Amino acid sequence: MIRYTEDHEWIDLDGDTGTVGISPHAIEQLGDIVFVELPEVGSEVAKGDAVAVFESVKAASDIYSPAAGEIVEVNEAMLDDLTSITPDRATESWLFKIRVADKSELDDMMDEAAYNAMIG
Amino acid sequence: MENRRTPLYDFHIAHGARMVPFAGWDMPVQYPAGIKAEHLACRAGAALFDVSHMAQVELSGAGADAMIERLTPTAMDLVKDGRVRYSLFLNETGGVLDDLMIARFEDSLHLVVNAGRATHDIAHLQANLSGDDVTMTVHDERALLALQGPMAAAVLSDLGADLTGFTFMNIKRFSLAGIDCVVTRSGYTGEDGFEISVANDVAIDLASLLAARDDVFLAGLGARDTLRLEAGLPLWGHELDETINPVEAGVSFALSKRRREAADFPGADKILADWQDGPSRQLVGLRPVGGRPVRDGTELMLDGELVGRVTSGGFAPSLDAPAALGLVAAAAAISGTMLLAATRGKETAVEVVGLPLVPHRYVRN
Numbered sequence: 001m002i003r004y005t006e007d008h009e010w011i012d013l014d015g016d017t018g019t020v021g022i023s024p025h026a027i028e029q030l031g032d033i034v035f036v037e038l039p040e041v042g043s044e045v046a047k048g049d050a051v052a053v054f055e056s057v058k059a060a061s062d063i064y065s066p067a068a069g070e071i072v073e074v075n076e077a078m079l080d081d082l083t084s085i086t087p088d089r090a091t092e093s094w095l096f097k098i099r100v101a102d103k104s105e106l107d108d109m110m111d112e113a114a115y116n117a118m119i120g
Numbered sequence: 121m122e123n124r125r126t127p128l129y130d131f132h133i134a135h136g137a138r139m140v141p142f143a144g145w146d147m148p149v150q151y152p153a154g155i156k157a158e159h160l161a162c163r164a165g166a167a168l169f170d171v172s173h174m175a176q177v178e179l180s181g182a183g184a185d186a187m188i189e190r191l192t193p194t195a196m197d198l199v200k201d202g203r204v205r206y207s208l209f210l211n212e213t214g215g216v217l218d219d220l221m222i223a224r225f226e227d228s229l230h231l232v233v234n235a236g237r238a239t240h241d242i243a244h245l246q247a248n249l250s251g252d253d254v255t256m257t258v259h260d261e262r263a264l265l266a267l268q269g270p271m272a273a274a275v276l277s278d279l280g281a282d283l284t285g286f287t288f289m290n291i292k293r294f295s296l297a298g299i300d301c302v303v304t305r306s307g308y309t310g311e312d313g314f315e316i317s318v319a320n321d322v323a324i325d326l327a328s329l330l331a332a333r334d335d336v337f338l339a340g341l342g343a344r345d346t347l348r349l350e351a352g353l354p355l356w357g358h359e360l361d362e363t364i365n366p367v368e369a370g371v372s373f374a375l376s377k378r379r380r381e382a383a384d385f386p387g388a389d390k391i392l393a394d395w396q397d398g399p400s401r402q403l404v405g406l407r408p409v410g411g412r413p414v415r416d417g418t419e420l421m422l423d424g425e426l427v428g429r430v431t432s433g434g435f436a437p438s439l440d441a442p443a444a445l446g447l448v449a450a451a452a453a454i455s456g457t458m459l460l461a462a463t464r465g466k467e468t469a470v471e472v473v474g475l476p477l478v479p480h481r482y483v484r485n
Binding site: 031032034035037057059060 | 149150154155156342345346413415434435442464
């Protein structure tokens with residue numbers, strides 16, 4: 001099940017490994033993406049750490065890790081064409097995969113219905 | 121307090137604009153096409169902007185010229201009937217209170233000032249009215265549209281405007297598809313283009329007529345900002361403020377020769393010293409190396425020394441690269457100099473380059 005943070009990240013857990021991206025709503029709000037910084041594979045991060053950056057024409061936005069763990073893979077392919085990062089491609093535009101240290105950290109995150117209610 | 125709305129508010133909503141608060145107004149930052157597409161459409165064709173948030177102020181009466189000369193470095197005899205000039209409200213220390221356009225038209229002076237400074241500027245003008253034969257009228261009943269880009273002239277011609285002899289920095293009354301408009305050939309994009317003053321009650325008619333055309337693209341404040349950044353045009357609060365003088369900001373062309381020789385404008389001592397000896401710091405273009413933009417306020421280092429800061433930073437769609445403007449020490453303000461910007465915990469190398477970043481394409485005499 002996909003879960004969402006209040007900062008518009010999503011995490012899709014498969015076993016111990018979560019795939020992390022940002023919501024279609026967040027992509028739409030950012031507008032044209034002109035630069036993306038991904039975390040380093042192998043780095044250990046805490047829940048809430050700023051681990052990636054989206055830069056739009058107007059502003060820079062930090063992406064926070066929804067859970068503690070180790071970064072095991074990043075989506076290098078997305079960097080080849082930043083114009084492919086569009087609201088309808090939020091799933092394909094995942095940022096990184098993380099081996100989640102404590103899956104219970106995800107328990108209080110929003111499901112899709114709750115997230116959609118939050119963004120109105 | 122509720123933000124003010126321009127007469128085009130419903131038009132923006134109908135066209136899917138994302139509205140943001142700006143200087144006390146609800147303004148479209150972008151339409152669904154997005155900032156990059158809107159920007160490129162302006163460089164390639166014609167883009168329509170709502171700039172009704174800027175204040176249109178009319179000064180009439182025999183004392184209007186003298187009053188403006190007390191507040192700015194402009195020689196008003198140069199502002200001939202039907203002409204427009206760029207000017208600056210200066211303070212006594214040579215700083216810039218605001219930049220503005222001054223047009224002489226139908227026996228009055230017509231000023232356009234920044235939205236974010238309108239309250240200040242109107243109070244500043246009001247405070248200087250006393251003792252002069254000057255009447256000030258703030259034209260809240262008029263909207264302002266900007267049609268900018270290399271195809272803008274063809275669009276206006278198509279709407280019935282005879283543009284013969286109507287070149288850059290002229291002002292004239294036109295009937296556009298039957299709508300009475302006061303038009304200047306000027307803008308804030310570096311492109312040829314027009315700013316069109318029109319009564320609020322017909323502004324949406326004109327905007328709708330333009331927007332319905334295949335050769336006109338809607339553009340928001342986001343694209344307006346990236347266009348002016350590439351054109352190296354200053355934005356008050358960034359490249360200009362009460363502590364930055366016109367020579368430092370690269371707008372010394374606004375210092376008229378007679379006024380320089382008479383040294384009779386506010387802050388003349390400080391400004392003219394910089395004009396003669398060269399300023400200690402200067403506005404430059406900046407090209408970050410790699411794809412990461414540098415943002416406003418970022419400090420700039422040369423050989424470990426702080427030499428300046430970014431005043432406006434972002435992305436330049438026409439260059440397909442990040443770009444910025446910055447105020448840097450004279451020693452660092454030499455094209456080709458590499459500076460270091462500390463951006464969000466990482467250092468980004470930035471190259472000092474000349475302005476504009478993208479050449480102006482004004483249609484002059």
